[in-house]
Amino acid sequence: MASTDLVDLARDTDTTFILALFVDLRGKPCAKLVPIEAVEQLATEGVGFAGYAVGAIGQEPKDPDLMAMPDPASFTPVPFVKEGLALVHCDPHVLGAPWPYAPRNILKSLVARATAAGYEPWVGAEVEYFLLTRDPDGTLATADSADTAARPCYDARGVTRMYDHLTTISSAMNQLGWSNYANDHEDGNGQFEQNFQFADALTTADRVITLRYLLSMIAAERGMIATFMPKPFGDRTGSGLHLHLSLTAGGAALFPGDAASDGHGLGLSPVAYSFVAGILEHACALQAVIAPTVNSYKRTGALTTASGASWAPRQPTYGGNDRTHYIRVPDDQRIELRGGDGSANPYLAIAAALGAGLDGITRQLDPGPIGAVADGGRPLPPTLLHAVDELAADDVVAGVLDAVGEGVAAYFGDLKREEFFAYHGTVSPWEVEQYLTAF
Template structure:
């Protein structure tokens, strides 16, 4: 594999290699190594770096760490045409000093790879197909956000819509053409949808990075919200693809003077960006072995083990939310009225449920469950591994998910929801952290170091938020 890497670097004239990993929060970290160090040097033995400068990794007295490349992940960056700038990107795992052992602070190597190994030891595998949504903006000036000037006193209820001025004027507004109204953007064609050319270009580059896109479209929110879905992969590969997807989306946008924004809820009173996660459990390799979730004799083509897996997801949903929706802004998405899954229940076809069973094709290989409670601010190495742990716990304990909810949960009364045993996801990051703090199954998959580091980082984030005085508070309370 190392010889293949050297050959690719030489044949493509690559000058620099971006060495990639993530911190505990889920931010992509990179540093550059001249390609000649991979071609002629001993870089495959690992590169040292300062772990105390990475959030959630090490304290200063334990700061020496080693990044170990994963050669099979090498990708030449396809949009770089300047010979002086020609670069590649490669993921790696993080090791302790002397590269003696896998570091327990590394989301990819310690959490995701460990979960994959546990599955393999049982003769199992799992595949994921995330639907990653994001916004394409021309620019955002955080010092000039005008939303508070038009927010109505009743919090936006009724007909008090104003222009979504947190998003700068889009190209169609400048051209005097069409306006995609809030919550009316789904599947809009050009010229209303001005993101088609960008998406086509992004698909081209993603496929050169080995990420095969199945389809893409404008999403529900106003001008600029898009989604590109790629073919399912196993846990580590799909998490790597998640970061390549974001990396490509941001860089291709920057080439055109725009911004790809993965913040879950950037616009007030419009739909947010989620990440619905399709998943299925297999005996052996995916699409070669048996789909454990499929039962051709069942009404929904769903096996009993799939139901138990769903039971596990629902049982651990409140703790999962801390990892799947890990920002304060995530909880501005998890509210009624914007297609976000806030109710803990499951159902076939029904997008008001937290866990949905898609019913598109009656064939065993297509049967899967969709967990709708994640967003693109997540660290997938952690959250996807935690979903598997929750599902497997459901199978192990035979957790009954209850009857599927066949009605629109948003339309049920409070007494009806209580009668059906439908709970709600946490409403704030702090609430979710409290649930994570009591969930031993999810803590175990993270390991003690990442659990402690994640809790510390996020509680600090919550405390910072609680101290900040927002423009909304000034508008609401200045005249008390």
């Protein structure tokens, strides 16, 4: 779209203010609030940010401004948050060039790579989250105090008690044209999921960021905290960000095959099996991107939860309609990558998954027997530190992060090592309980 389209979109929707938004490598949403009177300047020049102040975006205090250039195709009115408010996703540039450390730029580069190879990537995302409150002493509590069932998943009463919140979000998604098709209580007390239709890779990543913003703001208006933290409670199921991935070429689906002759019996094509094999081969490095926090490994490391299952993979395996696998194949149209969690940056997660899958296609890899553990039988990394070491040793996944410019993968790895050692240097209540009088 031409830059003038943003001006027309804003005026046609009675917008009075626009959030010009992008995220850093950690997924933090950053924005400036631009009045409608300055929309033409936003459309043509972008809006400037001191990059070092943004956070994890690869800048020092001495560096030139990041200029956030709006993508009119992502323009999203959000009057259900504030009347007259809209947001637009932006691509950070520095000195006129796309900034290599900007996650949206990285995903756009991977989509371009896929397109050049003849593939159109499509992605669906399942956003899981908890609705909580914080007691005066700082303790987290389930926002719905009656949500105490031992097996709360799909509980009709739990959904109904949160009717106002869930229907507000559902109506917002449908008003935006996302086609919300289900809203449910998930496996943990206070945990929910609200689904929307799949779209092209970039649009889905934008929508995940937008939905997190909507959930956070609308929950806050009701005195609640919407958290995407992977594992806020040790005894409850963690929150995933499951990605449903598929490829087309010229609009024709590439994943369906012949179940009678494919050798694995899941009805997928050779292209689809190679895509699966690529993700499995790079799974350990991929975890550093799709499960990028210390807390992530409390989710994938859980043996069970109060409800009886963790619903998180521990090994890089694939199978049919079986939720215990790293890659689930629910039908012949798509695969579901289940290793990611709520802390994942959707731009980086989708880009890394695509990069791994495309590598499998290029090398014509085979995923092996259903249920077999990939990569010599190694389990998924037990901690963030292990995952970051895997990332550093994997040229394919690291190459995804470096898709726009060199140094991003190393920078990301350093950030995550610092995060791990900051956590490791903190004395926890568990340590006090175990060791205070043990010797």
